[in-house]
Amino acid sequence: MPRTGRRPGPGGTRDKILAAARAQFGKLGYERATIRGIARAARVDPKLVLHYFGSKDGVFKAAMEFPFDPAEAIPQLLAPGVDGLGERLVRFFIDVWDSPAGARAHALVRSIVASDEAASLLRDFVRREVLARVAESLEVPDPQLRAGLAASQLVGVAILRYIVKVEPIVSATPDELAAWLGPTLQRYFTARDGDHRGLPGPGHARGTDRRRKRPARSA
Amino acid sequence: MPRTGRRPGPGGTRDKILAAARAQFGKLGYERATIRGIARAARVDPKLVLHYFGSKDGVFKAAMEFPFDPAEAIPQLLAPGVDGLGERLVRFFIDVWDSPAGARAHALVRSIVASDEAASLLRDFVRREVLARVAESLEVPDPQLRAGLAASQLVGVAILRYIVKVEPIVSATPDELAAWLGPTLQRYFTARDGDHRGLPGPGHARGTDRRRKRPARSA
Numbered sequence: 001m002p003r004t005g006r007r008p009g010p011g012g013t014r015d016k017i018l019a020a021a022r023a024q025f026g027k028l029g030y031e032r033a034t035i036r037g038i039a040r041a042a043r044v045d046p047k048l049v050l051h052y053f054g055s056k057d058g059v060f061k062a063a064m065e066f067p068f069d070p071a072e073a074i075p076q077l078l079a080p081g082v083d084g085l086g087e088r089l090v091r092f093f094i095d096v097w098d099s100p101a102g103a104r105a106h107a108l109v110r111s112i113v114a115s116d117e118a119a120s121l122l123r124d125f126v127r128r129e130v131l132a133r134v135a136e137s138l139e140v141p142d143p144q145l146r147a148g149l150a151a152s153q154l155v156g157v158a159i160l161r162y163i164v165k166v167e168p169i170v171s172a173t174p175d176e177l178a179a180w181l182g183p184t185l186q187r188y189f190t191a192r193d194g195d196h197r198g199l200p201g202p203g204h205a206r207g208t209d210r211r212r213k214r215p216a217r218s219a
Numbered sequence: 220m221p222r223t224g225r226r227p228g229p230g231g232t233r234d235k236i237l238a239a240a241r242a243q244f245g246k247l248g249y250e251r252a253t254i255r256g257i258a259r260a261a262r263v264d265p266k267l268v269l270h271y272f273g274s275k276d277g278v279f280k281a282a283m284e285f286p287f288d289p290a291e292a293i294p295q296l297l298a299p300g301v302d303g304l305g306e307r308l309v310r311f312f313i314d315v316w317d318s319p320a321g322a323r324a325h326a327l328v329r330s331i332v333a334s335d336e337a338a339s340l341l342r343d344f345v346r347r348e349v350l351a352r353v354a355e356s357l358e359v360p361d362p363q364l365r366a367g368l369a370a371s372q373l374v375g376v377a378i379l380r381y382i383v384k385v386e387p388i389v390s391a392t393p394d395e396l397a398a399w400l401g402p403t404l405q406r407y408f409t410a411r412d413g414d415h416r417g418l419p420g421p422g423h424a425r426g427t428d429r430r431r432k433r434p435a436r437s438a
Contacts, residue, residue: 113332148388156375
């Protein structure tokens with residue numbers, strides 16, 4: 001798996017900066033956190049933060065320990081076109097979780113479910129770096145919704161397979177998961193209005209403003 | 220939403236029993252926890268535990284605060300048959316999360332992601348009470364896997380919509396979600412071998428032993 005950021009330097013300076021960065025991003029959010037503030041919290045010179053991570057975005061990505069670099073992986077997955085994209089994404093996602101990077105993915109899921117701050121940071125990151133890239137490549141209505149639906153299927157299978165560990169999802173092979181989940185994602189990416197609704201019947205929102213009827217929600 | 224167990228009694232006895240039950244089930248697991256042990260931890264007579272909750276299973280269900288009673292809800296959802304089952308399940312699931320019980324669902328997700336003990340308790344409960352009931356109603360190969368895949372799509376959309384709060388999944392209407400996700404679940408429930416693989420091509424597992432090739436996994 002590609003890693004963001006450089007290899008650890010001597011004396012754990014890099015780790016000190018990352019710990020400070022996690023605290024600053026969590027407390028202030030991405031926009032208000034600064035290289036200068038992170039350096040101050042880590043008791044190092046701001047130049048050292050830039051030396052290790054290049055930019056605020058660089059230190060953010062390294063601090064988040066996202067299990068792969070979307071700027072590298074997503075364009076590669078999109079390059080062959082939308083044909084077979086669903087299956088490619090499923091295989092890539094399962095590969096990441098089955099690799100040593102799966103431990104980082106697991107830690108990331110724990111932190112976002114436990115903390116609204118972590119959820120907010122990850123949400124912005126995933127929207128910008130993952131979902132927006134996928135949505136851009138889709139030439140259909142509602143590309144962001146479709147990218148989000150695909151993400152929901154991938155996140156759900158990761159939760160059941162790696163975190164809650166529900167059989168027989170745990171012992172299904174990557175091939176089997178790709179065969180079942182690939183067409184689900186592919187439908188989200190490519191179905192045209194009329195065929196994407198699948199089950200005709202009363203009560204659906206066809207032709208209406210879909211954002212209109214959102215009920216108030218507690219919790 | 221139906222609730223498991225009786226209304227709170229005076230003096231918070233019921234709540235004391237539930238707190239003790241959560242600790243006992245979390246520490247010992249369902250099998251090893253006992254009514255007697257729960258009563259001792261709550262400093263009440265075991266008869267009182269039975270008075271409030273009827274059985275170990277009853278106190279377990281109440282302690283877990285599952286947001287609906289599967290013994291009641293699942294047979295109702297299955298009763299009309301497999302036609303339209305996918306859409307009925309999506310609508311029911313979204314309704315639960317959009318209702319006041321959504322707060323309990325949220326708390327449950329937090330506790331299972333944070334704790335392996337809670338995950339193990341919930342896994343057994345969901346397998347027995349939810350997935351087994353759904354799988355029994357499916358007259359196709361691999362019914363447990365199919366029920367698990369359906370659960371994975373529902374869990375994933377709940378994580379993105381209610382916990383991480385990713386747009387436009389958050390503001391999609393229940394109708395829109397039912398129209399997109401209903402056919403996904405329906406395919407998992409009803410697709411026959413040959414059509415459920417969807418995307419023909421090399422590298423899939425058709426005709427091979429699907430359990431065979433599970434790779435070793437770290438993390």
